[in-house]
Amino acid sequence: MKKANKNTARLRQPQQKQWRLSFPEDEIKYQWLPLLLDAYAIIDKGVASAISKAExxxxxxxxCREGCSECCTTHADIPVYPLELFAIYWYCTEKLTPSATDTLLPRLSSFGKGDQCPxxxxxxxxxHPIRPVACRQxxxxxxxxxPGEDPYYTRRHDVMVPIQGYVNQAFLVMLPFxxxxxxxxxxxxxxNNFIHTQARSLKEHKWSGLIKAMKDSL
Ligand code: SF4
Ligand code: SF4
Incomplete structure (x- = not known):
């Protein structure tokens, strides 16, 4: 779940906050976007801290290394929150390169139960820049x-445990949405774990609205 594609290179690199991605014009246009980028920065910082503590x-x-993506093919359940779905729709319609759009559209159109992440x-x-919290963690x-291994079941002791303080702080930032x-x-x-009650399954989401929006954006 870790390798970025060329789209990442199109991002403006954060200047002041080390962990936060920045899309200044979009963040003015879409009020929900800064909430998510702030939350992702906290999540990413928490992940880095958990990794370094465990190591x-x-x-x-x-x-995990660039180019390693077995987890994206094997995971049956990837939780995604409504705010994250907004971001996926935005990113796919406004930020993907034309060639990525051309490849993704048929993937989404033919996506079915049991398929790997589209x-x-x-x-x-x-x-990659707006991949869900679950993927980041x-x-x-x-x-x-x-191949085919889900270490959560085969060797859970090797799976990173997120630091709850960072997770709570990130969810706190998302709440105004x-x-x-x-x-x-x-x-x-x-x-009360409110955010968790909002979780959907990325693998069960109906992508017809996104497909239409992507086609309209061409
Ligand atoms: S969104 Fe899909 S492809 Fe991207 S990291 Fe998550 S599982 Fe992998
Ligand atoms: S979770 Fe497994 S498959 Fe995914 S990047 Fe890490 S080592 Fe590779």
């Missing part, structure tokens, strides 16, 4: 996943 304390090395193109995540130590704005309500929402 240090357990004397293991991260197996956004995996040529062993590369076509939506799935990291494995030791050896790379074998769901109309939760005051501090007390936010605290309650985190305590």
């Amino acid at each position: 240090e304390s357990r004397k293991v090395k991260l197996a 956004f995996l193109l040529n062993k590369s995540c076509s939506i 799935f990291n494995v130590f030791g050896s790379p996943c074998a 769901y109309g939760i704005n005051d501090d007390l309500a936010k605290k309650e929402a985190i305590k």
Whole structure:
């Protein structure tokens, strides 16, 4: 789930905040986008911290590498939140290169139950900058996943455990998208795992709306 494709090179690199991607014009146009980019920056920072702590304390090395994408083909369930779906629609209609769009459209059109993630193109995540939290957090130590292996079931001890404080902070940042704005309500929402109740399955999502939007954007 880790390899970026050429689209990543089109991104403006963050200047001030090391972890945050920046799309200034789009962030003015779409008020939900800064919430997601802020949240992803926190998630990514938490992932880096969890990896480095595990490598240090357990004397293991991260197996995930660029070009390694077995996890994108084997995972049956990839949770995705409504805010993340907004981002996927935006990215696919406004940020993909024409050639990525040409490749992705038939993938989405023929996508069916049990297929691998439709956004995996040529062993590369076509939506890498805005890939879901679940993909960002799935990291494995030791050896790379074998074909067909889901290490969550075969060797869970090698799967990175996210640091909950970062996850909670990232979800807190997302809450205004769901109309939760005051501090007390936010605290309650985190305590009650509100964001998790919003999760959908990426593999079960109907992509017909996205296909139409992508075609309209050509
Ligand atoms: S090692 Fe496994 S989890 Fe990591 S990128 Fe490769 S296939 Fe994905
Ligand atoms: S969105 Fe799909 S292709 Fe991208 S990292 Fe997640 S599972 Fe892999």
